[in-house]
Amino acid sequence: MMPVASDIVTVSDLKQFAFCPRIPYFSRVMPIRPPATELMERGQRLEEEFRRLEVRRSLSRYGWDRAKRHFGVYAMSESIGIAGRIDLALEREDAVAIIDVKASGGFVGDNHRMQAAAYQILAAEHFKKPCLCAFMYFLDRGCVERLELDAAWTERLRRAIEGIRAMSASHDFPPATAYRNACEQCEYRNFCGDVF
Ligand code: SF4
Secondary structure (H helix, E strand, O other): OOOOHHHOEEHHHHHHHHHOOHHHHHHHHOOOOOOOOHHHHHHHHHHHHHHHHHOOOOOOOOOOOOOEEEEEEEEEEOOOOEEEEEEEEEEOOOOEEEEEEEOOOOOOOHHHHHHHHHHHHHHHHHHOOOEEEEEEEEOOOOEEEEEOOOHHHHHHHHHHHHHHHHHHHHOOOOOOOOOHHHHHHOOOHHHOHHHO
């Protein structure tokens, strides 16, 4: 059965929830939409550049040479009520993989693993084929990391979806992130006086 719109949790919500639960609180419950930061605008520019160049590149760096590319795939899972836009999906006859582009030189964190888990479920339902893996492409490092969905991350994803829905229903203000050094650059910092 199709979930109702207010129950839909986005991949962005899930990624942010794993990093700082206050971010989906501000965007879903308040809701507050701060203007795009320079960092976000840079990310958008780099993603557009990736898309322009990627059509000419070989897929060998992913090990999916003969796959068909699908850019910007909007997908929704009726089974778990999540939705998101996949930067690039690679489709073979028997399976799919997804690529998520990161406009940073960072490393894989829990927020990325949560995002990868969600995208893999979305891709599998959208293409009706197993999704074998997710690739996180860190543009500033020029490095591709491969992630696979396992039972532990499926369970963490399920709990995060429930957590976001519960927070949206109760309006309980969640605790601040444990990664306090990220607060300086957060677009919601003006609403988090208690962390400064
Ligand atoms: S300022 Fe820090 S605690 Fe507040 S929403 Fe941003 S990351 Fe979370």
